[in-house]
Amino acid sequence: MYFDSAATSFPKPKEVKKAISNFFEQELGSFQRTDTENSDFIYETRRKLSDFFNVESPSSIVFTSNSTESLNIIIQGFLKNGDHVITTATEHNSVIRPLVKVKHEKNIQITWVKCDKYGFVNPDDIISSIKDNTKLVIMNHGSNVTGQVQDVEQVGQRLQKYDGKIKFLVDISQTAGHIKIDNSKIQADFLAFTGHKALLGVPGIGGFYINPKVDLPPFKVGGTGVLSELLEQPKAVPLKYESGTLNSLGVLSLYHSLDYLNSLTTDKIASDLKKKTCYFLDRLSKMENLEIYSLENPLGIISFNIRGIVPSRISHFLSKDLDLQCRTGLLCAPFIHEFIHNNPFGCVRLSMSYETTWEEINVVCEYLKNINEQAESIQNIKFPEIYEMPSIKNMEEYV
Known part of the structure; x- marks a missing residue:
């Protein structure tokens, strides 16, 4: 019996499995790197994801290997020396560790907001933590530990009064595919997602949505398959963030899994x-x-x-x-x-x-x-001694 779907979904839809099998038998070449390969499914998957998350432009969907890479690109690329970021006790290490790394490198300030005994974060605690130098709010939409879903819509809407000075990053790794993600209501500047959980794709594919008005430096630079005459990374999104060969197989799995999810709702x-x-x-x-x-x-x-x-x-x-x-x-x-x-x-x-x-x-x-x-x-066993646990209450700023 399989009760680990929050880690990786199983089973995958039959449409996904069939498409993957056909891919190895019929597909040739690499996306954007040959004249023989039909690459329409890459753009169509962006379009399907933009509809699924209700964001305006398919080109604002960037493919990565997973949520961890997406979160690193955003956190390490966006935050600058002296910036203040607000995040929560419910976050995954894919947020915690990049934040701690950036704190050491750029001397940012981090406010960690508590949750209740079921993992719920009060939106009032987020908003009351805002300072003059607050540049980013990061929230985990759904806890991978308790299943608690946060009221990100309220937070996103309340951040609008700051006229775009505070950006909003929502980690939808656990929620995308389980519940409706409507960014017209959340109003997030970034949505980080992974494909292998409830989106029902294969491991090794993920991505993020980026507000077209926000500019981030690329995390890596290199081949994009087009515009080879440029000696600097292309400026246009998504090419700006997609150096190297894309995981076409992973994108294809999402192309078909999204159809399945839309039919099921x-x-x-x-x-x-x-x-x-x-x-x-x-x-x-x-x-x-x-x-x-x-x-x-x-x-x-x-x-x-x-x-x-x-x-x-x-x-x-x-x-x-x-x-x-x-x-x-x-x-x-x-x-x-x-x-x-x-x-x-x-x-x-x-x-x-x-x-x-x-x-x-x-x-x-x-x-x-x-x-x-x-x-x-x-119960008649001796509990082992372990190392001291990290505590949010030992972090510099905790509310």
Whole structure:
């Protein structure tokens, strides 16, 4: 059984699998680098993504290898010496580590905003943290730990009164494909996405939307396949940020997965996952030894611990007895755990998809019920000593 969709979605739509197979059998050449290759699907995928996120121009969609690369391009390219950035306790290391790197290199100021015990960030705390030198606000749209979805629309709309002086970066890695992303309401200047999660593409493809009015230096320069007479990187987006051979196979997977998602609709996916998480949580709430960190959510994420049992041990039981794949630990988001109160070992995360069956959910619930009933005998282990956990409260600016 597969309960790790928040890491990488599985299974992929049959349309995606068929297209990938045909690609290896029929496609020749490399995008923009031969006269024999039909490259229309690259532009068409940009167009489909621009429609999917409701942004105006397909050329504002830049392809990268994943969200991590996208976030690095934006964070390291946009922030300058003395800038102030506001971000949250829910962020993934793909935001935290670039920010810490830029802080060392450019002496930026960072305000880290707390969340509640389910990972919700109050928009008032974001807005009240704004200073005269605030240049960027970064928010994780959906927590990969708890499944909590943030009110990015309210934040984006409230930032408009600053007349474009404060840019807004939203990490939609967990939400894109699960819920509707309407940037006409969010009004983000940057949207960072990955293809291998709920967008149902293959690993190694991602990208970002960039507001056409915003200019970033390219993260890397080199071959673009066109305008070879220029000795400097082309200025036009997306070429400016797409040096080297594109992952055409990855783009093709999104070309087809977006058709599948549009036929299914994100409303239907979100409704299905809300029902599944609601049912799952109701079953788990009846187990006295469980600590639950998730609320009903459209991302299909259920995070919990069984008191006295290290999370990795629970995943070992699930793998051995049910052949179930899930994820445990800090989940690449170290700060949120001190607010949901499960340090130092993190939690067990079960993450579902539209393809997860009710039978599978019931099997897992029954199994966890049995572990819960045996918890007292399983708890007789010594918790290992570990290194000191990083704390957001030790960062320079914390609200």
